[in-house]
Amino acid sequence: MLEVQAQVESHYHSHLVNTLRAEGGTMITGKTTIRLAKQFGFCYGVERAIDLAYAATKVFVGNRIFLLGEIIHNPDVNAQMQSLGIRHLHARPTSSDFEEIGTGDIVVVPAFGAETETIEKIKSRGCRIVDTTCGDVMSVWKRVRQNAREGVTSIIHGKSSHEETLATASRARGADGSGRYLVVFDLEEAEFVSRFIEGGGDPKEFMKRFGSVSSPGFDPVRDLIRIGLANQTTMLRSETEAIQSRLRDAIAKRDHGDTSSFRVFDTICGATQERQDSLFELLDKTLDLLVVVGGYNSSNTTHLVEIGTQRIPSWFIRNASCLVSKDEIRHYDIHIKQEITSTGWLPESSSLSIGITAGASCPNNLIEDAIRRILELRGEKPPV
Template sequence: MAKVVIAEEAGACYGVERALRMVQEAVEKNEKVCTLGPLIHNPRVVDGLASRGVRVVSTPEEAAGSALVLRTHGVTPDEERRAREVCSKVIDATCPFVKKVHQAVERLAKDGYQVVIVGEAGHPEVVGTLAHAPQATVIASAKEAERLPHAHRMGVVVQTTQSIAVLRECVGALLARCDELHVVNTICEATSGHQGACAKLARQADVMVVIGGRNSANTTHLAEIARKLCPSTHHIEGADELSGPWFSGAKLIGVTAGASTPAAQINDVAAAIRAMVGEQA
């Protein structure tokens, strides 16, 4: 009989829980609520909010007259300004760790550093961060770092959901591209903790199940980490995607989840796996 183990650190982080609580409070006050972009990168949670009347909009103007929630990934200063001009209320659910990245790039730019953001170009968090230091450069790999022109002073920040391995590789490559390198490690504590716990469990597991949105950067990184250590790794968004044959012959099944995955979603998946393999919770 297989044993199902949930990683020591997994699931919704402080920033996500805080954002969901803010939306819940607004809905309970019977306010007309919109979010500027998906609140979090978890389609099932976003669908659940939609069923309660929370509408996703692309611009502040689409939410004119409504309460507008600024997503956890943050928005640009221009978007926030426009929101405060046209919306009845602005609820800032930007993750506090993301705000620290904004502050870091502003400080580095002010101090004369050529700012480099290690992250995924086009990701909402990176777009918002870039707006706080428009002259910054975004790189996603050491290969991209190696193509940068030489600079006297470089200042580096990193998308909060990036892996520490990617940051290390990029920093190693950037050392050869400048005379002075100032690195501000802005990977959030939850991301680091999730990744460490994931790796620890994946080393022992016969099968790993990673739960979270396929559009979630931190969940995708968890799946990458798990797959390197446990080839039989499956990234799913919900229990309905599980397949019994995945667990054939497995003695230990590991379960982890991204920072946008509520505990209820994790428990549903773990319970479904236990039912499939015959383990009692």
């Protein structure tokens, strides 16, 4: 592991970021102030997943190693995996993916976990599995399995196509497949479900909306009697709390004040929470703009951008190459869900204070590159 950690460190380390953090997160260079959030970047789950994937290349020398989907949601880190010779399988493997793998092959399961059916099929092909699923994700599984055993429907607050939510939903079906689940993405969807709980409604209309994000054979009349809320570990705390209270109110209204048919487990992970809290703290300081670095498909990073945009101009970039010039920036728009180019992102004012944060899947070297590029565009001399 020492050898592995040294290699990981050499790929993702940043002396500048470490120094900046050690010095309290503020760096003043000429007329530009960079303020780094207290908690940012790689979380413990991501570090462990990367270490294990790197270790697999050293332990299973001579075996073919495959990665199920992405190790984490960061294209630069995934490209590093490929450069180590790790091959790619789709997160939901196709039949040709399954035909490709066989006895002696190693399959690395990413930090978000994988669906039970996928794991079983991989095993049935005779492959060995290196499971890097984060412990925090497994705690959510424990909760939804308990729901299944006790006849409670799991309401999963998450993005239905996200690997972690798919994996959690598969566990919510329980050991015998009889467990029920329903995925809600946001407060608006939770509102629809709550109104159905309160006053009934047309089950057909309900299923038209939620048929593809609920367990097979889901019946909203039967399956919303006892519900338990769990969330994808990387959701926005405030939204999860609002969903929680809306669903609880709906049960209370239907059951004349009795909320015993509603249960909730707080399954937002510590790392996500710390990054959101640190950003709120950072936004309380005087800032002209915020730069958030991370993979565009990263859920926890998207929520950091959501928090930032409520207060100041916030730019979601993949890496320093997005900072095209003083005027032009390529960035991800979380509303239209695509990378776009905008102008006028870096104000001309003589002194500027810029906040920086990064999602749990962003390595420090990418944060350093972004800081250096900002200073370069500002005409400041970057630190050695």
